[in-house]
Amino acid sequence: MYGPGYRGGWGAHHAVGFAIVHLVVFVLIVALILLVLFALWRWLGRRYPPAVAATIPAAAMAAPSDALAVVRMRYAHGEIDRDEFVRMSNDLGASSTSTGGSPPAVA
Numbered sequence: 513m514y515g516p517g518y519r520g521g522w523g524a525h526h527a528v529g530f531a532i533v534h535l536v537v538f539v540l541i542v543a544l545i546l547l548v549l550f551a552l553w554r555w556l557g558r559r560y561p562p563a564v565a566a567t568i569p570a571a572a573m574a575a576p577s578d579a580l581a582v583v584r585m586r587y588a589h590g591e592i593d594r595d596e597f598v599r600m601s602n603d604l605g606a607s608s609t610s611t612g613g614s615p616p617a618v619a
Contacts, residue, residue: 580604 580601587597 580606 583592583597583600583604586592587594592600
């Protein structure tokens with residue numbers, strides 16, 4: 513019954529098929545893990561995460577060289593008064609000619 517002509521059970525060709533399926537599944541799992549790690553790395557590598565950046569005004573995310581522009585914008589929005597504007601502008605090294613001699617007019 514279990515002699516040389518026996519065809520029952522799993523043959524060697526099935527073992528190769530299972531090995532290929534397992535290899536493909538393993539490669540897909542590794543690729544998925546790498547994709548998640550890459551996305552996480554890109555998300556954490558930003559200065560601000562996308563959800564936070566959407567709530568911050570563009571002027572607040574400006575480079576330090578644009579600090580005077582931020583001060584001007586805060587003054588224009590009424591967040592700071594004239595004295596504070598002049599003090600901050602002077603602290604940032606702005607001369608009276610670069611600020612126009614006075615803060616921008618508020619409409």
